[in-house]
Amino acid sequence: xxxxxxxxxxxxxxxxxxxxxxxxxxxxxxxxxxxxxxxxxxxxxxxxxxxxxxxxxxxxxxxxxxxxxxxxxxxxxxxxxxxxxxxxxxxxxxxxxxxxxxxxxxxxxxxxxxxxxxxxxxxxxxxxxxxxxxxxxxxxxxxxxxxxxxxxxxxxxxxxxxxxxxxxxxxxxxxxxxxxxxxxxxxxxxxxxxxxxxxxxxxxxxxxxxxxxxxxxxxxxxxxxxxxxxxxxxxxxxxxxxxxxxxxxxxxxxxxxxxxxxxxxxxxxxxxxxxxxxxxxxxxxxxxxxxxxxxxxxxxxxxxxxxxxxxxxxxxxxxxxxxxxxxxxxxxxxxxxxxxxxxxxxxxxxxxxxxxxxxxxxxxxxxxxxxxxxxxxxxxxxxxxxxxxxxxxxxxxxxxxxxxxxxxxxxxxxxxxxxxxxxxxxxxxxxxxxxxxxxxxxxxxxxxxxxxxxxxxxxxxxxxxxxxxxxxxxxxxxxxxxxxx
Numbered sequence: 001x002x003x004x005x006x007x008x009x010x011x012x013x014x015x016x017x018x019x020x021x022x023x024x025x026x027x028x029x030x031x032x033x034x035x036x037x038x039x040x041x042x043x044x045x046x047x048x049x050x051x052x053x054x055x056x057x058x059x060x061x062x063x064x065x066x067x068x069x070x071x072x073x074x075x076x077x078x079x080x081x082x083x084x085x086x087x088x089x090x091x092x093x094x095x096x097x098x099x100x101x102x103x104x105x106x107x108x109x110x111x112x113x114x115x116x117x118x119x120x121x122x123x124x125x126x127x128x129x130x131x132x133x134x135x136x137x138x139x140x141x142x143x144x145x146x147x148x149x150x151x152x153x154x155x156x157x158x159x160x161x162x163x164x165x166x167x168x169x170x171x172x173x174x175x176x177x178x179x180x181x182x183x184x185x186x187x188x189x190x191x192x193x194x195x196x197x198x199x200x201x202x203x204x205x206x207x208x209x210x211x212x213x214x215x216x217x218x219x220x221x222x223x224x225x226x227x228x229x230x231x232x233x234x235x236x237x238x239x240x241x242x243x244x245x246x247x248x249x250x251x252x253x254x255x256x257x258x259x260x261x262x263x264x265x266x267x268x269x270x271x272x273x274x275x276x277x278x279x280x281x282x283x284x285x286x287x288x289x290x291x292x293x294x295x296x297x298x299x300x301x302x303x304x305x306x307x308x309x310x311x312x313x314x315x316x317x318x319x320x321x322x323x324x325x326x327x328x329x330x331x332x333x334x335x336x337x338x339x340x341x342x343x344x345x346x347x348x349x350x351x352x353x354x355x356x357x358x359x360x361x362x363x364x365x366x367x368x369x370x371x372x373x374x375x376x377x378x379x380x381x382x383x384x385x386x387x388x389x390x391x392x393x394x395x396x397x398x399x400x401x402x403x404x405x406x407x408x409x410x411x412x413x414x415x416x417x418x419x420x421x422x423x424x425x426x427x428x429x430x431x432x433x434x435x436x437x438x439x440x441x442x443x444x445x446x447x448x449x450x451x452x453x454x455x456x457x458x459x460x461x462x463x464x465x466x467x468x469x470x471x472x473x474x475x476x477x478x479x480x481x482x483x484x485x
Contacts, residue, residue, distance in 0.1 A: 034121040036066065037130045041137045043114050044069070047104045049137065066133040066140075070126070085122040094118060138243035144222060146195045149178035152479030159454025159476060161216075162441045163203040168448030172212065173460060173476040174200025174441075179214060179228065180476055184450060184462055187474030193233050197224045201247045206272070207255030211236060215260055217245035225249055225260045225270075239275050240268060248302075252293035253346075257314070259300050261288030267302045267310070269317065279317030283310055286338075292351070294344045299365055301351050303342035307335075309353050311365045321369035325361045325388055326353065341402045341411075345423070352409060354399040360391040360411055360421070391426050393419055401442040401453075408465070412439035412453045420451070420465060430468045434461045 034040065044063050053064040060074030073079050077089060085091040093103040094110050102109060110118070121127075130140045153176065161174035165181070170190060173180045177198055181191040197216035204213040210230055217223035223242030226235050244263035251258055251272065258270045265284040270277055286305035293300055299320060300312045307327040311320045328335040337356030344351050354360045367387045393399060397414035404410075408429065409421045416439060418432040434453055441454040450471065452462045462471045 033124050033127065034117055036121065036126075036128050037140050039117050040121050041066075041130075041140055043110065043118070045137045045141075047107070047110065047114075051105070054136070064136055066128050066130065066135075066137075070133075080122060080126050082126040083123060085119045088122050091119055091122055136243040138222065139241055141241075143224060143226075143238040143241055144197075146177050146197060149176055149192065149194050149478070153458075153477035154480075156456075156458030156475070156477060158440060158456045159458060159460065160199065160201050160440050161203045162452055162454045162460065163205060163212075163443050164445040164448075164450065164452065166205060166209040166447075168445030168450050171443070171452050171460065171462070172203050172205075173454065174203060174214075174216070175476065175478070179203060179212065180478060182460070182474065182476060184448075184452070184472060187460075187472045189478055191233060192478065193228050193235075195235060196226065196228075197222070197245075199245065201245065202249040202260075204250050206251060213249050213251065213258060215246035215249040217242065219245045219263065221245075223262045223264070225258075225268075237275065239270055240277065242266065247287060247289055248291045250291055250293060252297050252314070253295055254297065257293065257297070259291045259293060259302075261291040261302050263287045265304070265306075267291060267300070267312070267317075269300060269314065281310075281312060281317050281319070283319055284308070289339065289355075290341045290343070292343045294349060294351075294365070295346050296349065299344070301342045301344065301353075301365070303339035303353055303355070305338040305340075307338055307355075309339055309342050309351070311351075311368070321365060323351070323353070323363060323365070323368050325363060326355055326357060340398060340400050343402060343404050345404050347407075352402060352404050354393070354402050354411060356398050358393055358395055360393060360399065360402060360409055362389040362391070362423075363387065389426065391421050394428075395419075397438075400438065400440050403442050403444045403451075405444050405446050408444075410442055410444055410451050410465075412442040414438040416455070418442065418451065418453055418461075418463075432461070432463055432468065435459065 048063045051058045052061050062068040070080055079089045081087045094115055096102040157176050159173055163172050169184055170181050171184055178196055179193045183190055196214055198218050200216040202215040212228040215225050223244050223246035225239045225246050227237055229236040242262040242264055246260055246262045249260040256272050258272050261267050266282045267288055268280040284304040284306050288302050288304050290303040297314055300314045302310045309323040313320050326337050326339045339353055339355040342353040349364055350362055352360055352362055393411055395413040395415050399411050399413050402411045407423045412418050416435045416437055420429040422429055437456040439453045439455050444451045449465050450462055451465045454460055458475050458477050460476050461473050464471055
């Protein structure tokens with residue numbers, strides 16, 4: 001009796017266990033398929049694209065886009081055979097025990113988890129779950145979550161971007177994973193807008209003063225264009241991401257369009273209300289360092305290290321003309337120089353551009369197009385006919401930033417000097433000495449008549465542009481700010 005009872009108990013417990021496991025299996029969700037965008041692309045980007053990317057293509061194979069990843073290798077053999085991981089060259093290479101064959105070459109092998117993900121993804125059909133198979137893997141992964149900025153800055157952060165708040169009483173400064181807001185009179189820190197890209201390259205206030213446009217990222221890795229809701233201080237949304245750092249951004253005069261340029265050579269225009277991309281162009285062969293809308297909204301201009309300024313039709317993105325004034329030597333006007341800054345005047349169709357040469361060049365896009373017959377003599381004809389005007393800056397090094405307002409041009413240089421010129425006469429009004437460090441950013445406020453610049457060593461300088469008197473000098477470094485009026 002006792003033995004039979006024990007047998008019945010064990011049998012009952014086994015049945016309960018089996019039923020419990022069966023029910024648990026029914027209740028638990030099925031294992032989801034491996035996501036190429038979320039799980040495979042990050043592995044490829046970190047471990048493969050360095051040798052098999054858009055620039056380096058060892059073995060004649062590229063993997064920087066899904067489209068290229070799925071192409072056959074140089075031998076003609078399929079690198080990936082959907083649903084057949086054991087017959088896929090990619091899988092065989094990452095599990096190979098032969099050092100000369102295993103990928104990544106001359107580096108640590110993929111982890112067991114990563115290998116398993118790749119195998120599962122291929123076995124499930126090597127599916128693509130992104131929007132555009134031709135898009136770079138970097139751009140597929142979307143916006144990043146950024147860390148908080150350091151409580152105290154232990155080293156100076158170069159000020160690549162600054163902008164006056166409407167009215168000129170406060171100035172926004174690009175920091176480390178943040179934008180900081182400072183009182184222009186006292187140099188006191190007012191607010192910190194955090195969880196932004198590591199480096200901030202451009203700042204622009206919206207026309208209504210309720211939001212702020214921020215461009216930045218990580219060089220060679222990630223770019224982001226986002227907006228800050230100034231009522232909350234939080235990132236309101238990410239307009240776009242780029243495969244390289246975003247270097248420039250601006251609103252148009254009406255405030256309903258936004259343009260951005262990045263180190264991947266791209267220029268993109270957006271609807272400021274909806275965030276929709278209106279058009280994108282990539283005709284530059286190097287970094288896009290500066291962008292600007294014409295006052296009438298007809299054109300967009302983009303400056304580049306490729307020594308040109310491109311002008312587009314703002315509505316469509318069609319290339320209107322290329323200004324080559326910085327790419328040739330014309331008499332005493334030094335050429336063959338990268339262009340770091342371009343800005344349209346607020347009251348005329350003229351564009352102002354500067355960079356590696358010792359001149360600010362003033363030109364009209366319409367005239368540039370009319371004169372652009374033969375590129376070989378275009379700039380000589382411009383100079384002779386007076387179509388292009390030149391302001392000699394007197395700088396010994398590069399002009400990194402400029403702003404044009406109220407019939408004046410303000411240019412900031414690597415000499416640590418700011419110069420103010422009269423547009424009508426091209427004469428120098430005054431010079432401002434900011435120190436010995438390079439000056440990367442500049443802004444002018446037409447209400448307060450103040451001009452501010454940011455330097456490599458994290459110092460901000462503010463002057464009265466009418467009298468030339470210094471108003472404030474401070475280090476834009478939270479936790480260790482030093483102020484002098």
